Amino acid sequence: MASNLIFQCPDSMTDAITHYCPGCTHGIIHRLVAETLDELGLRERTVGVAPVGCSVLAYNYFNCDFLEAAHGRAPAFATGLKRARPDLIVFTYQGDGDLASIGTAEIIHAANRGEKFTTIFVNNAIYGMTGGQMAPTTLPGQVTTTSPFGRDVQTCGYPIRVRELLSALRTPAYIARVAVHTPRHVIEAKKAVRKAFQYQVQGRCFSLVEVLSTCPTNWGMTPIESTQWVQDNMVPYFPLGELKVPEEE
Amino acid sequence: MASNLIFQCPDSMTDAITHYCPGCTHGIIHRLVAETLDELGLRERTVGVAPVGCSVLAYNYFNCDFLEAAHGRAPAFATGLKRARPDLIVFTYQGDGDLASIGTAEIIHAANRGEKFTTIFVNNAIYGMTGGQMAPTTLPGQVTTTSPFGRDVQTCGYPIRVRELLSALRTPAYIARVAVHTPRHVIEAKKAVRKAFQYQVQGRCFSLVEVLSTCPTNWGMTPIESTQWVQDNMVPYFPLGELKVPEEE
Amino acid sequence: MRAGAIHYFAYPITPQTEVAEYLARRMPEVGGVFLQAESEVAASNMIFGAASAGVRVFTTSSSPGISLMSEAMSYIAAAELPAVFVNIVRNGPGLGGILPSQGDYFQATRGGGHGDYRLLVLAPSSVQETVEHVMLAFDLADKYRNPVMVLGDGLIGQMMEPVDFSSVPTPHPPDKSSWATTGCKSRKPYLIKTLFLDPQQSEEHNRKLAAKYDEMRKHEVRFEKYNIDNDCKVVIVAFGTAARVCKTAVDELKRNGLRVGLFRPISLFPFPYEPLHEISETGTVHALLVVEMNTGQMIDDVRLAVADRKPIAFYGRQGGMVPSPEEVLGEIHQLI
Amino acid sequence: MRAGAIHYFAYPITPQTEVAEYLARRMPEVGGVFLQAESEVAASNMIFGAASAGVRVFTTSSSPGISLMSEAMSYIAAAELPAVFVNIVRNGPGLGGILPSQGDYFQATRGGGHGDYRLLVLAPSSVQETVEHVMLAFDLADKYRNPVMVLGDGLIGQMMEPVDFSSVPTPHPPDKSSWATTGCKSRKPYLIKTLFLDPQQSEEHNRKLAAKYDEMRKHEVRFEKYNIDNDCKVVIVAFGTAARVCKTAVDELKRNGLRVGLFRPISLFPFPYEPLHEISETGTVHALLVVEMNTGQMIDDVRLAVADRKPIAFYGRQGGMVPSPEEVLGEIHQLI
Amino acid sequence: MQIEVKFAGFGGQGILSAGKFLAEAGLHEGKEVVWIPSYGPEMRGGTAYCTVVVSDHAIGSPVINNPAHLIAMNRPSLEKFAPTVKPKGIIIVNCSLIPITSNRTDVTEVLVPCNQVAIELGNPKGANMVALGAYAACSKVVALDVLEAIVRHEFEKKPAFIDENIAALRRGAEIAVEKVESLR
Amino acid sequence: MQIEVKFAGFGGQGILSAGKFLAEAGLHEGKEVVWIPSYGPEMRGGTAYCTVVVSDHAIGSPVINNPAHLIAMNRPSLEKFAPTVKPKGIIIVNCSLIPITSNRTDVTEVLVPCNQVAIELGNPKGANMVALGAYAACSKVVALDVLEAIVRHEFEKKPAFIDENIAALRRGAEIAVEKVESLR
């Protein structure tokens, strides 16, 4: 009897070894997107938009057309691209510094215009690439290089919940938050990513999946500790689940 | 018996005749702010920040220190100013193009950091100064020079409700929406403006009052028709009232 | 044809609105997209995204808005994508005003964004030429895969002048299938990026860009000589609106029997150094007069062309003031 | 003293982080505010707001971030406010990389924002000098009420070198009560603005700014002559890191008995045209060599200084490559 | 022949559109034409003006310091621009809002109560058209019926405005003719 | 005297901090010192290196194409930089991860199994310290006890790290001394 592969690298991924740190869940999130492109047969008509952040090199790992945007501007890029070629499947992959700080205006307006692309929003509560500065999503009390005594909500405010913020817009959209720190969460996350792309394929709406991710390096933890930290600290502040589905309209 | 003034120009206003079009309610909103500064005795320690928009010349009408910000950046200005001199009373006065379009990131982050200044947000559903282009707050179907067939929610999305969007942030704030199209509404508006400044005086929180305003010129209506349009079209989409008060926390 | 369609993303700013609306209305083959962006930053990055798909793109703005686009311009040049920027310059710096100015000459020809890149810059001096330059800009942008800027000013921007469309070249968008990111069906994935972590590769990329700019210097120099012949005593150098004003002055001088010519750079980058140099070497020329609507920017390029073999005088107006022919005459009389 | 406190607003970007942290840690009188902004656009406008209150302000960034600040820079210059910008230049254009470069010379000296304004630009070539320049920048910014840029590069930015703080000048913030917007108690309201709708006023304002830049040209020219004497055969012109490399080359040449000097512009605006011109006039000098970490930007200024009386050679590395002393030696040998 | 005319008044008086109509009419008559607003709609209030140049040959400098003709719709405009008008020029003064005259003796100065006339015609916004009609009649730069055609074309989509604006043009022209004759 | 040393390996191996310790030690000994990372933390993975220059006099060009010494922590680094080392230089090879040698006969090449040693010491992240200790012992650019003092200072706030890192330094030094002697 032949031996069958039941798990392997998706076609939509190259076999390059990523530059991500050991245990960094950027890698899992990449795979979920790639599997979805495979499963929905979208690879050949997909264009990905990379952010500036640790995932700036995402294009080395995805086996489809890719663009590299300016820091925070991926949603504007994707808007231009998708408006020019509505037949393409377009997604942006953005970190929390990229999307929730410098790129705030771009994501809000893309979501509000109902641009028909998909955003994978990787929230690791820190600026990974630049060495661990405070992000808009850094938790209260969390130590970073620019909040050495822990984020002080009196001077820096509370972390921004992107899912909730975007859901406050009236334009129909699919907006969900998931996590990938345990296999069970990965399985849930996959469903959300799939749904997000399906809405795009149907030309329905803007879709965004916020994924709680780890940054063992800048959190100063082991990968295992990091996943625990997601569970203990991030999930309570950033509740998981869908907050907005276009069917509501 | 001496004759007493019961209504006159507030001390915090100069007696220059404004450049605003006849019936434009920017003038009323100016007066409400100036009266508040008078009443709370703040004039001499207040610095206003003017936007770029029809109210760019606000500084000609206020009798206090004033800055003129770059388009959309008044909240960043105010942040710098207030952080440097927390003893000052700082307010920004911004239009909907300024605040809700180009300046989206700045207002969201200022609100989220809980900057202790006050924003008067004048929502007239259009870009007044540049001649009537579509604003993020332009109503569905509303005709503007860049939406000649009426705002199409399929391609431009629904109008942004700034009050609701900012209220989705977790950081305590005072956020209210008022209107000035009838005397009764002006009276309510005044209360909200006063409260907003009071919170600042107490060093409590960020405060923002969204004021529904008219633009007879670019709406192509008489002033009276404009006030009716506010009532019939804006108020239903932009409900009035406080949405967030710091006491909740 | 999709590739012929023109996609336009912009944010309102006076005085570009008129031009934008005019161009959008008149450009014959518009079958593309118009979208009002939330800011100039977004508009310029939408341009970037759409250009990646191989469609023709342009945006229009005015000085402060152009400053906000400078990051994206640098990126677009680095990514070697064709895109057209129209800057209807207004008086600055800062918010300034909405009056005509030439204060963005340096920004257009040398600065703006970070890094070693250049925009190809065209400076029309009439409404007719503006329309022609925009069409030409699309072709040049495609040819060099580099952003092209049309540098007008508020006066040209708001002037109403008849336009003859028969002389506007028809566009020839080239085939972009060798790089446009439109899905990797039956080919390898394409990648459009500007990150070069390896210094060797980065240096190579810089040199490739530099070589392209050299090509432009060879092939895209454009200028106009007006009333320049072998016995000119003074040569005026001016571009755009200032040149138009100077033409009237030159006509007037001619009527009075004075031999003064006008040299009008049309491409500001590449600047017509050689032709201007040659003219300045003419024996009869004993001085040049640079006229600009700023405090002296193009004069650097004139000096680079002429070295200091001939004296170079400057006349400038600022703040939205346009020099009048009479003022130019006055300056000339001082030189003769 | 409040006015002595330094307020710092910035957005993270490599390779400025080190400098920022270093300066913030070491600057003795820091009693001010540090706030991480949501973007460079915001950071530069926070600077603007805080500067209006009369406090000393600075921000640090690197190339792409500086592009995003260019609108604000133009505004700050127009509003005549003192502010310090540190640009730790990285290789570009676009995202480029994080390696040292001098690709932003044009942007710093002539472009960036829109309109007729200039930054005063200082280019240190060691960590020590960087610290000194930043302190000097605060004083110059206050003196001229104009933004001052310290233009470093990733190499200086990331280099660890001992610093002698005793030679760092103590700051002398002037009294700003005649314009700082701190509430109008017992005086007329102050207004800080950049809008000038009236062309006369706008022109006046432009001329006022231009006069200030002329003042800088008179008083703020800074440069270093290294091994330049009356019998130099070749003069190298280089700034920042490139100059440091060239010094090693000059030392080496000296050991070999070759008479080569180095001219290092320290103020890039105002550029030391006069002193360089004089040196180039020295009889023994038969060529100049410009060394830059870009494809040739400062060379324009060198040519403006020298005209074409002496041949000017260029050696450039790009993309984060730093020329080595050996390469410079090679170039010199070709010239001698 | 080249004629330059400056329309000046305050924002909201329809200065720019009156100038535009004149320019369109010139174009329609086969002339070279340039229309330059002093500034766009970015600012309201304050003084607004536009310059229209109508010429038989290509137009050089669009910068006109000394126009041949001036239409002054409010007092500051008259004070500012009257001294710049070329000798033998024409000045139309909206005497509804301007209690003074230019004091120039080397020009033809025609006083037209534009606002009053417009109010009388039941079209208070039509003062600019009254002025334009008066100007066309005095200067003969373009024919009145060409102007009328332009008005018809411009208001194609708002036919209600056509008649009242044409009435304003005509009334303005009539008054001007009377006044000019009385000046003789 | 001026000594240039290049530390090279991949991101995460502690290359930059090992170099920093060396530079700090040089400073502490009153020398002129320059430490230049190849790039900052913006990118992880890939090859990372830093250059440290320690000198008795002011340091000119910080650009060192031909270092006197090299510490190669992984194979690509050795392949890339070994040919650039000056004759009579020193190359420390982390033979835990590098199965080859430089093939150069004009330099002193010392093979140190840094990772193994670190693992044996129960401090798998300490491979960089092993290498640093080995290097200091071979080159004598700085004294071992000065390095130890720097380590103490740097980990002031994390005292748990002090002992294990000093142990790694010492063990590296011991091995190097043995190896160098065996080379004689």
Add this chain to the structure above:
Amino acid sequence: MPLVQIEKDRCKGCELCVRACPQEIISMSREINTKGYFYAQVVEQPRCIGCRLCAITCPDVAILIRVNGVSYRFFAY
């Protein structure tokens, strides 16, 4: 008795005060002011109740109100 003064040359003729007045005693003049606007006028001053609604609604601070007797400069409306 309250006295309402409308400053003729500040008025831009928007008519908001006309609509606001509960006593319907404000109307627009048939004359224009120096800016060319028909301006607002109080036509039946004696019927004025001093409610200030006209002033509250005027965008151009063109209306001034006086009374004889006690009054408060800072009123909470």
Add this chain to the structure above:
Amino acid sequence: MPLVQIEKDRCKGCELCVRACPQEIISMSREINTKGYFYAQVVEQPRCIGCRLCAITCPDVAILIRVNGVSYRFFAY
């Protein structure tokens, strides 16, 4: 019987798979790979139930799983 293959040189030693495996049959080697990481190994292959949790959680696609018999390449997890 499911066969789990861990590619030694792709593994970065994060140990997430070790924690994920319900059968507790993955552990870290005492050797390092060419990148210097202790890599993961399946130590009791026969007890593997083919649940794929290890692979699902591996950030580096270092794990490949085979079974004998019918299987689906696209599985909805």
